[in-house]
Amino acid sequence: MADAKGIYILAELDEGLKPTSLTLELMGLGQRLASDLATDLNAVLLGSGAQAAAQELARYGTGEVLLLDEPALSGYHPEIYIEVLAGLLRSRPPLVLLAGHTSMGQDLLPRLAFALDCGLVSDCVGLRVEGEEVLFTRPVYGGNALATQRVETPTAMATVRARVGDAPSPAGTAAAVIPLEVSPPAQTRLEMKGKEVLSGRECPLEEAPVVVSGGRGMGGEEGFGQLREIAALMGGAVGASRPPVDSGWAASTCQVGITGKVVAPDIYIAVAISGSTQHLSGMSESGKIVAINKDPDAYIFKVSDYGVVGEWKQLLPSFTAALKELPKV
Amino acid sequence: MGLNIIVCAKQVPDPEGPPSSFEINEAELKVTARGIPPVINPFDENALEAAMRIKESHEQVSITLISMGKGISKAVILKAVAVGADASLLVEGDSLDASLLDSFATARLLAAAVARAGGYDLVLCGRQAADTNAGLVGLGLAQLLGIPAITLAQKVDVAGDGVVVERVLPDGYEVVEAPLPALVTVSGEVGDLRYPSLQAIKAAKAIPQTVLGLADLDLDPSTLGRVRTVALAAPSRERRCKMVEGETPEEAGRNLVLALRQDKVI
Numbered sequence: 001m002a003d004a005k006g007i008y009i010l011a012e013l014d015e016g017l018k019p020t021s022l023t024l025e026l027m028g029l030g031q032r033l034a035s036d037l038a039t040d041l042n043a044v045l046l047g048s049g050a051q052a053a054a055q056e057l058a059r060y061g062t063g064e065v066l067l068l069d070e071p072a073l074s075g076y077h078p079e080i081y082i083e084v085l086a087g088l089l090r091s092r093p094p095l096v097l098l099a100g101h102t103s104m105g106q107d108l109l110p111r112l113a114f115a116l117d118c119g120l121v122s123d124c125v126g127l128r129v130e131g132e133e134v135l136f137t138r139p140v141y142g143g144n145a146l147a148t149q150r151v152e153t154p155t156a157m158a159t160v161r162a163r164v165g166d167a168p169s170p171a172g173t174a175a176a177v178i179p180l181e182v183s184p185p186a187q188t189r190l191e192m193k194g195k196e197v198l199s200g201r202e203c204p205l206e207e208a209p210v211v212v213s214g215g216r217g218m219g220g221e222e223g224f225g226q227l228r229e230i231a232a233l234m235g236g237a238v239g240a241s242r243p244p245v246d247s248g249w250a251a252s253t254c255q256v257g258i259t260g261k262v263v264a265p266d267i268y269i270a271v272a273i274s275g276s277t278q279h280l281s282g283m284s285e286s287g288k289i290v291a292i293n294k295d296p297d298a299y300i301f302k303v304s305d306y307g308v309v310g311e312w313k314q315l316l317p318s319f320t321a322a323l324k325e326l327p328k329v
Numbered sequence: 330m331g332l333n334i335i336v337c338a339k340q341v342p343d344p345e346g347p348p349s350s351f352e353i354n355e356a357e358l359k360v361t362a363r364g365i366p367p368v369i370n371p372f373d374e375n376a377l378e379a380a381m382r383i384k385e386s387h388e389q390v391s392i393t394l395i396s397m398g399k400g401i402s403k404a405v406i407l408k409a410v411a412v413g414a415d416a417s418l419l420v421e422g423d424s425l426d427a428s429l430l431d432s433f434a435t436a437r438l439l440a441a442a443v444a445r446a447g448g449y450d451l452v453l454c455g456r457q458a459a460d461t462n463a464g465l466v467g468l469g470l471a472q473l474l475g476i477p478a479i480t481l482a483q484k485v486d487v488a489g490d491g492v493v494v495e496r497v498l499p500d501g502y503e504v505v506e507a508p509l510p511a512l513v514t515v516s517g518e519v520g521d522l523r524y525p526s527l528q529a530i531k532a533a534k535a536i537p538q539t540v541l542g543l544a545d546l547d548l549d550p551s552t553l554g555r556v557r558t559v560a561l562a563a564p565s566r567e568r569r570c571k572m573v574e575g576e577t578p579e580e581a582g583r584n585l586v587l588a589l590r591q592d593k594v595i
Contacts, residue, residue, distance in 0.1 A: 078478075079477075103481075103498055103499055106464055106480070106481075107468070107480045107481070110464065110465045110468035110469060111468050111472060111478070113433075113465070113469075113555075114433075114436070114465075114468065114469045114472035114473065115472060117555070118555070119431075119433065119555030119556040120432075120465060120555075120556070121556055122463045122464055122465060123462060123463070123464075135559065138462075138463075139462065139564065140360065140460065140461055140462055141342070141344075141351050141360050141459075141460050141462075142344045142459060142460075142462065143564060144348050144351035144353075144360070144563075144564070145351060145353050145360050145561055145562065145563060145564070146561070146562050146563070146564050147358075147558045147560070147561050148558070148559050148560035148561070148562075149556050149557060149558050149559065150556070150557055150559050151555065151556050152554065152555055152556065152557055153555050189477040189507055189508055189511075190477055190479065190505055190506070190507050191505065191506045191507070192503060192504075192505055193493075193503070193504035193505065193506055194503065194504055195498065195501060195502070195503040195504075196495075196501045196502050196503070196504070197500050197501040198500065198501040198502070204499035204500045205499075206499050207499065234595065252517060252518050253497075253518065255517075258344060258459070258462065259344070259371055259372075259459070259517055260517065267589075267594060267595070276345070276347075277346075277347065277348045278344060278345060280566060284564075284566045288589075288594050289568065290585070290589070291570070292585075301570045301572075302566075302567050302568075302570065303566045303567055303568055304568060304570045305568050305569070305570060305571065306570065306571050306573060306585065306588060306589065306594075307570045307571070307572050307573065308572070308573045308574075308581050308582070308584075308585050309572070309574075310578045310581055310582075311578060314578035314579065314582075315578050315579075315581060315582040315585075316582065317579070317582070318578075318579040318580070318581075318582035318583045319582035319583070319585055319586055320582075321583075322582065322583040322585075322586035322587070323586055323595075326586060326590060326595070
């Protein structure tokens, strides 16, 4: 294996074939690491029809954007992606490879790390350079502790949560886009039999800019209708803490917390949620947190930016009405 | 022809415990749970539940529960076994303390343990452990065993000589199939583990159990790690909360919108 060098970002594209916001955040994070380590920032992009996205990524990189453009790569297939990426990284071992802690990142990076025998830190909420190496911080014990870890192999891999990095600034000279020949494996063991999109999940919790969640104090299913109305007005999605899910008031796919979804929207509204650790671990990285709770001593107020003490039944109707009347900015 | 399922289950401090029960030892880089009971990792319970559903709907299914660690509680394992396992394999030792092993060492040790469990057709793991939260061991184990892996199952079934999985996606799910033997990591959507009856718990003591030590695996954990923890700290989550009030609850609701607009949050 050649000497490990450079920071590499594994890019992901949205349905419009543009780099996702998390990918751009990783480019921003990569710029900082590359500058601290005096090395280049590169990107790897797998997809089909991804030339424009590669050009956009090139604006932020200083090294190269490796473009693997091929119809077989249009959707994520673990074995095809592994085969193609493992080959590529063996010939160009990076110092650091970063991917988003997304559906794909969580599935792909562990496979890649074990295939190449590289250390991987998953679900990072902080990265910094100390001396010649990168230190990775991640929550453990359901967010009750933060562990800082170092990787002991020449190539370090990490998956990074949303909102950890900043938007990148254009580099002085754009990186070179390098299209590479791809030879996907002829046979795979995994067979993808098709995807089922569930209604009501068109705005996935993890990607929603606003999440409106209800807790035990909602007392039943009915209140979630009001939360849905607020979520719709704000362009967001509805979440729940564990008790409403256990009681069947909300779907298990709505559950926010360490045993559910980890979200970090711009605005998180917690209604009738007291703030257990396991719930906080799923939302404490949110931009602004708003809490509505009848108990003035509820722990949720300690971790919120805005709080109102009161019964949600009395507060939400006027809150919703005022939202509707709000002039557009 | 039977179907052998291995379920990997890790003992963790109850993740529902209050924050105060997790004592952070910054010098020893350890988290010690105080006053909360050990439990089977909730996602591993989901994996066992998935195994039970296969056992219910197919002939000749045998389930082996594997657990590895330091100080595994007999009562915790017994309760899990009583749900419907046919055998259990424990790998115990002081050097198998979860805080000493990273995911890479764990996967290698577990692969050696699986090899000692006899033949298998399907290995089921939880999507991640509730203490380390990494989500690496299942996929690593599959890689080391050289078998295909599917992650984040909300439903697992066996059809012919393959496994059919509904894999959770952010906006729905996808159906993925793999030939057996295969490994599947299971998500909470599968559903909670059923309770064993008291009678079954009593009877579970007679279910065959193999106990191995580190020496039986012929591996040195200190050479297997790839990631090292260098610092451990308590998270700082507290924020300065602006309390919004009103003469009436209705006014407070309106004032909240006004405050958010004033601060350009909305």
